[in-house]
Amino acid sequence: MVQENLADVEQRIQAACERAGRDRNEVTLIAVSKTKPVSMLNEAYGCGIREFGENKVQEMMDKYEQMPQDIHWHMIGHLQRNKVKYLMGKAYLIHSVDSLRLAEEISAQSVKHQVQTDILIEVNIAGEESKFGISGEETIHLVEAAAALPNIHIRGLMTIAPFTDHPEDNRIYFRKIKELSVDIDRKKIDNVNMHILSMGMTGDYEVAIEEGATMVRVGTGIFGERDYGQN
Numbered sequence: 001m002v003q004e005n006l007a008d009v010e011q012r013i014q015a016a017c018e019r020a021g022r023d024r025n026e027v028t029l030i031a032v033s034k035t036k037p038v039s040m041l042n043e044a045y046g047c048g049i050r051e052f053g054e055n056k057v058q059e060m061m062d063k064y065e066q067m068p069q070d071i072h073w074h075m076i077g078h079l080q081r082n083k084v085k086y087l088m089g090k091a092y093l094i095h096s097v098d099s100l101r102l103a104e105e106i107s108a109q110s111v112k113h114q115v116q117t118d119i120l121i122e123v124n125i126a127g128e129e130s131k132f133g134i135s136g137e138e139t140i141h142l143v144e145a146a147a148a149l150p151n152i153h154i155r156g157l158m159t160i161a162p163f164t165d166h167p168e169d170n171r172i173y174f175r176k177i178k179e180l181s182v183d184i185d186r187k188k189i190d191n192v193n194m195h196i197l198s199m200g201m202t203g204d205y206e207v208a209i210e211e212g213a214t215m216v217r218v219g220t221g222i223f224g225e226r227d228y229g230q231n
């Protein structure tokens with residue numbers, strides 16, 4: 001099933017790139033494997049997937065130990081400061097930085113472990129109350145403050161668009177965050193670049209690609225529905 005799903009997702013990514021006049025190489029597919037067993041991750045790995053996304057630190061660490069070494073692990077979930085230390089040298093990219101205090105902790109732990117950590121700033125672009133992420137207006141201040149911290153590097157922005165059955169509804173948000181990233185890039189802040197735009201999930205990744213996503217985070221579309229039942 002994973003293989004067929006991946007083929008379908010890949011085809012859709014290519015079609016979206018073509019519609020937008022973009023090169024397929026500009027878009028990285030992250031397979032979001034949260035709640036899924038290692039056997040399914042291995043299936044995806046066998047199909048060539050090397051980018052995996054998880055939203056819980058403990059789960060990522062468990063899978064990190066069991067999977068091959070050449071994987072890039074993406075932390076995409078809300079992160080508590082007391083768990084940052086476990087990610088050092090293991091998370092390829094932390095997508096979910098939405099406060100200066102969290103950025104400071106990632107910096108402090110990176111210094112302590114003598115590693116460099118790439119991060120994205122998570123923006124709540126639609127201003128949804130239920131969502132983590134910093135507001136669009138506050139983003140530049142957080143970027144400027146976090147840019148000065150040692151051993152961390154801001155590589156772009158991440159957003160989770162509203163849940164909707166109509167992906168077209170989210171086009172406006174994807175466009176807004178792209179504009180925000182261009183504005184920030186223009187400021188040429190030391191130690192900051194806006195190369196990465198992490199946006200688009202199973203329901204809306206094609207629209208996100210049309211609007212400039214460089215990373216899409218697809219879970220259900222690859223691994224099927226998640227069961228949060230008893231475990």
Ligand SMILES: *Cc1c(COP(=O)(O)O)cnc(C)c1O
Nearest residue numbers: 032055076201202217218219220
């Ligand atoms: C779960 C999750 C995804 C993947 O969601 P799907 O709709 O299953 O593709 C993407 N991004 C984040 C931050 C997530 O938590």
